[in-house]
Amino acid sequence: MKKFLSLLTIVSFVSVVAFGQEKEQKLEQLETLESETAVAAPDTTIVQQDSVTVKSDAENETSFKLGNKEIIIKDEMDQDEESSEDEDSGEWKNVGGRRNFEGHLGGIELAFNSYSSDKFSTTNDDPNYDLNTAKSTSFNIYLPDLEIGLSRRVGFVTAIGFDFNNYRFDNDITLAKNSVTGATEWIPSPAGTSKSKLATVYATVPLIFEAQIPVSDGHCINLGAGVIGGIKLGSHTKVVYEDNGRQKDKVHDDFNLSLLRYGFTARAGYKMVQLYGTYYVSPLFETGKGPQLYPFEVGIALTFND
Numbered sequence: 001m002k003k004f005l006s007l008l009t010i011v012s013f014v015s016v017v018a019f020g021q022e023k024e025q026k027l028e029q030l031e032t033l034e035s036e037t038a039v040a041a042p043d044t045t046i047v048q049q050d051s052v053t054v055k056s057d058a059e060n061e062t063s064f065k066l067g068n069k070e071i072i073i074k075d076e077m078d079q080d081e082e083s084s085e086d087e088d089s090g091e092w093k094n095v096g097g098r099r100n101f102e103g104h105l106g107g108i109e110l111a112f113n114s115y116s117s118d119k120f121s122t123t124n125d126d127p128n129y130d131l132n133t134a135k136s137t138s139f140n141i142y143l144p145d146l147e148i149g150l151s152r153r154v155g156f157v158t159a160i161g162f163d164f165n166n167y168r169f170d171n172d173i174t175l176a177k178n179s180v181t182g183a184t185e186w187i188p189s190p191a192g193t194s195k196s197k198l199a200t201v202y203a204t205v206p207l208i209f210e211a212q213i214p215v216s217d218g219h220c221i222n223l224g225a226g227v228i229g230g231i232k233l234g235s236h237t238k239v240v241y242e243d244n245g246r247q248k249d250k251v252h253d254d255f256n257l258s259l260l261r262y263g264f265t266a267r268a269g270y271k272m273v274q275l276y277g278t279y280y281v282s283p284l285f286e287t288g289k290g291p292q293l294y295p296f297e298v299g300i301a302l303t304f305n306d
Contacts, residue, residue, distance in 0.1 A: 100149070100152060101147050101148075101149025101150070101151070101152055101153070101154070101155040102147060102305050103145050103147045103155060103156075103157025103208070103210050103224075103305075104145075104157070104210065104222045104224070104267070104269060104272075104274055104301075104303045104305060105142055105145040105157045105158070105159045105206065105208060105224075105301075105303065106142045106143060106144040106145040106159050106303060106304045106305065107141075107142055107272070107301055107302045107303035107304045108139070108140065108141050108142070108301070108302050109138070109139070109140035109141075109142070109276065109299055109300070109301040109302075110137070110138075110139060110140075110299050110300055110301075111137065111138045111140070111276075111278075111297040111298055111299020111300070112133060112134075112136060112137055112138075112297060112298055112299060113131070113136040113137060113138050113165050113166065113167055113295065113296075113297050114131055114133060114136060114295070114296060114297070115129075115131070115167070115284055115293040115294055115295045115296065116293070116294050116296070117292060117293065117294075118294070119281055119294055120279070120281075121294075122296070124293070126291060127171075128171060128173060128186050129169070129173075129186065129291055129293065130169070130170040130171060131167055131168060131169060131170055132168040132169070132170045135166075135168040136166060136167050136168045136197075137166055137168075138163060138164060138165045138166065138297050138299070139164045140161055140162065140163045140164065140204075141161060141162055142159045142160070142161035142162075143159055143160050143161070144159065144304060145157050145158060145159035145305075146158050146159060153211065153212040153213075153214070153220065154209075154210070154211050154212070155209075155210060156207060156208065156209055156210070156226075157207075157208050157210050157224070158205060158206060158207045158208070159205070159206070160203065160204075160205055161203070161204045161205070161206070162201065162202070162203055162204070162233075163200075163201070163202045163203075163204050163230065164199070164200075164201055165199065165200045165201075165202070165295070165297070166197050166198075166199050167197055167198040167199075167200075167295075168195070168196070168197045169196045169197060169198075172188060172189045172191075172193040172196065173186040173187065173188060173189055173196060174186070174187060174188075174189045174196050174237050174239050174251075175187070175198055175237050175255050176251075177253070177255065177256070182256075182289070183256065183288070183289050183290060184255045184256045184285055184289060184290035184291070185290070185291075186291075189239050189241065190239065190241040190243060190247070190249075191241065191243075192241045192242035192243060193239060193240070193241040194240050194241060194242065195238070195239065195240040196237070196238070196239045196240075197237065197238050198235070198236075198237050198255070199235065199236055199237070199238065200232065200234070200235045200257060201232070201233045201234045201235070202230035202231065202232055202233060202261065203230060203231050203233055204228055204229065204230035205228070205229055205230070206226055206227065206228040206229075206265050207226045207227055207228075208224040208225065208226035208265065208267070209224060209225060209226050210222060210223065210224035211223050211224070215270075219270065219271055220270075221268070221269075221270055222267070222268065222269050222270070222274065223267075223268050224266065224267045224268070225264070225265070225266040225267075226264070226265060226266075227262065227263070227264060227265070228262065228263055228264070228265045228278055228280075229260070229261070229262040230260070230261045230262070231259065231260055232254075232257055232258070232259050232260075232261075234252070235252070235253065235254060235255055235257050236250055236251060236252040236253070237249075237250070237251045237253075237255070238250045255285070255290070256285050256286045256289035256290045257284065257285055257286070257290075258282055258283060258284065258285065258286055260282065261280050261282045261284075261295075262280065262281065262282050263278060263279050263280035263281050263282065263296075264278070264279055264281070265277065265278040265279075267301065269301070269303075272302055272303045272304075272305070273300065273301075273302060273303075274300070274301040274302075274303060275299075275300055275301075276298070276299060276300070276301050277296070277297070277298045277299075278296060278297050278298075279294070279296040280294060280295050280296065281294065282294075
């Protein structure tokens, strides 16, 4: 019995010592793991169990690694918010190397024509050339415009256009060249005249500086001003009168009209509708070869881009 008790005591002592050593080794491993975790970046968490690793960092990116396979999950919410902030702040965005400024020029224009006797005036001092303003109209068409952006809401815009102008005379007159001097002057139209007008066709190229003011729903008020130039493509007079029935005389001639013309233009609008005005500082007729008149027009434009 004494031998059995002695053997039991020795086995118990050995077991306690072995357990204590094992516990001490585990404590040392835990301290080593804690020190390694303290050295790692504060915004990175790594959890490893057997062969599975889960990693999460401050860049909103989570990865799972199972053996040699790795799965990465990225949170793109921040990227979407940055894109939205760029849009709201009016920053430039490149799309295929081009900035997204959109001008308002290409389309059609309907306007009333008139002319003045002096630059930067709207009155005509020669009653012989009075116009029927309500019937003196123009129709202009512009090809899709070319935009040169300076920012998302500011830039230059230009286009090629064709202006069809009609100057409807209020008096019973028409235009003709003096056979002696060659100058263009008015002459009486036939008796019973119901319509007499001068029609011109010009190819024009405006260059407009445009600024856009956001108002609501992503739409803007558009304000633009710039210069415009043109070259004459054709002109004619047309007289309609009664003489044993309705008669119509149309004469094609240059009538000493200025081959080139230039002036200023401005416009303001919302979405696709613009109000515009153009004033030419070059005279309608060549200097010394016709009446001194400076044409202008005011009307409405409908653009393609909205």
